[in-house]
Amino acid sequence: MLLILLAVLAQNAQLPTDPTSAVQEMIRDPEETVLELADRNSYVLGPGDIVAVVVAGGSSQYLMSAGLSPWALYAVGGDGYLSVAGIGAVSVDGLTIEESQMALQRTASSYYSSVTVTLSLQEPRLLRVNLGGMVNMPGTYVLSALDRVSDALYMAGGISTFGSRRGVMYVDSGDSLEIDLNMVPGTATFVSDPFLRNNADIMIGVCEEPVFILSPARGIETRDLEPGDDVSALLARMGGAPGNMNLRSSVILRHGDMFHVWTDSSGFSRMSLQPGDTLMVVTLKDSIVVGGAVNTPGLVCYNPENTVSDYIVYAGGPLSTSGGGVTVYRNGIEVSFEGDAMDARPLPGDVIELNYSWFERNDALISLITSAISLGITLYSISTR
Numbered sequence: 001m002l003l004i005l006l007a008v009l010a011q012n013a014q015l016p017t018d019p020t021s022a023v024q025e026m027i028r029d030p031e032e033t034v035l036e037l038a039d040r041n042s043y044v045l046g047p048g049d050i051v052a053v054v055v056a057g058g059s060s061q062y063l064m065s066a067g068l069s070p071w072a073l074y075a076v077g078g079d080g081y082l083s084v085a086g087i088g089a090v091s092v093d094g095l096t097i098e099e100s101q102m103a104l105q106r107t108a109s110s111y112y113s114s115v116t117v118t119l120s121l122q123e124p125r126l127l128r129v130n131l132g133g134m135v136n137m138p139g140t141y142v143l144s145a146l147d148r149v150s151d152a153l154y155m156a157g158g159i160s161t162f163g164s165r166r167g168v169m170y171v172d173s174g175d176s177l178e179i180d181l182n183m184v185p186g187t188a189t190f191v192s193d194p195f196l197r198n199n200a201d202i203m204i205g206v207c208e209e210p211v212f213i214l215s216p217a218r219g220i221e222t223r224d225l226e227p228g229d230d231v232s233a234l235l236a237r238m239g240g241a242p243g244n245m246n247l248r249s250s251v252i253l254r255h256g257d258m259f260h261v262w263t264d265s266s267g268f269s270r271m272s273l274q275p276g277d278t279l280m281v282v283t284l285k286d287s288i289v290v291g292g293a294v295n296t297p298g299l300v301c302y303n304p305e306n307t308v309s310d311y312i313v314y315a316g317g318p319l320s321t322s323g324g325g326v327t328v329y330r331n332g333i334e335v336s337f338e339g340d341a342m343d344a345r346p347l348p349g350d351v352i353e354l355n356y357s358w359f360e361r362n363d364a365l366i367s368l369i370t371s372a373i374s375l376g377i378t379l380y381s382i383s384t385r
């Protein structure tokens with residue numbers, strides 16, 4: 001009997017005397033890194049947010065009788081108050097998650113001296129925002145409060161070709177927030193990409209002093225020119241030079257003139273950019289397709305200084321059956337050039353077709369005509385015998 005009694009006492013000793021002990025184990029050390037939905041020090045709570053409230057410490061019977069649950073979900077009300085059973089209503093509208101937790105802790109401590117309260121975002125509220133100006137698809141969009149201006153612009157199809165990376169977000173309070181989607185040099189972070197606000201109006205303006213960037217990946221886009229900008233500064237605001245950028249072949253186009261952006265001896269050109277300049281970004285994968293009456297049809301690496309004639313030479317030169325004429329296709333459509341097409345400079349992805357001679361192109365027809373003439377002569381000879 002004594003052994004049985006000791007076994008029962010040992011089993012009871014392993015049971016927690018406080019139901020909140022399991023909740024206490026859930027609360028992490030403040031210095032431990034925890035991945036949350038939003039940054040606690042920047043995300044601002046508002047009506048519609050759903051948060052989790054964890055309460056630890058104190059007498060479990062007293063807390064339970066007061067209606068305080070160890071863990072529960074609550075929604076921020078339309079008036080901006082967070083009502084927690086057993087604690088009461090706390091105004092959190094306009095406060096960050098961390099500030100809201102501190103406000104809730106102060107209220108809870110006034111009733112329960114040994115209680116620790118932890119608050120975290122579980123589901124962000126939905127917002128309605130309006131986008132206008134230089135965006136591809138202006139209109140009204142529904143996003144979450146975790147989204148930023150850049151997310152809304154992505155939903156709207158991005159900034160249009162001549163749009164600026166700067167703009168303004170007007171909010172209900174009458175305030176305005178600056179938008180600057182240029183990159184902080186040396187980082188992959190936007191200069192100013194604020195969180196969205198409900199019923200905000202986002203306006204993107206025209207790029208008034210533009211520099212154009214032409215690249216195979218993005219097509220043509222526009223960037224605001226800053227005083228004293230050179231190529232290196234421009235690329236820094238774009239997040240740095242692309243990893244596959246062919247620095248030796250990329251050029252600046254200005255009023256028909258061409259300037260290299262890079263030399264092996266001095267690196268990036270220090271030439272100041274001017275409004276209207278075009279940066280032609282050539283990547284290592286850019287090429288021209290050369291076919292038709294050439295010795296080695298196929299891909300030839302793109303170089304902005306090469307003409308159609310140069311690419312034909314790189315493709316092994318013309319065959320003896322070449323007729324000399326040439327056709328350039330871009331996106332499946334024949335391109336018309338002023339002057340001799342052989343002196344034109346094609347763009348990456350163009351297809352150059354060197355035409356065969358008329359006799360080569362009509363070889364089958366000529367053979368058929370020759371055969372018909374031979375047959376006619378043979379029949380005539382037989383009939384005259």
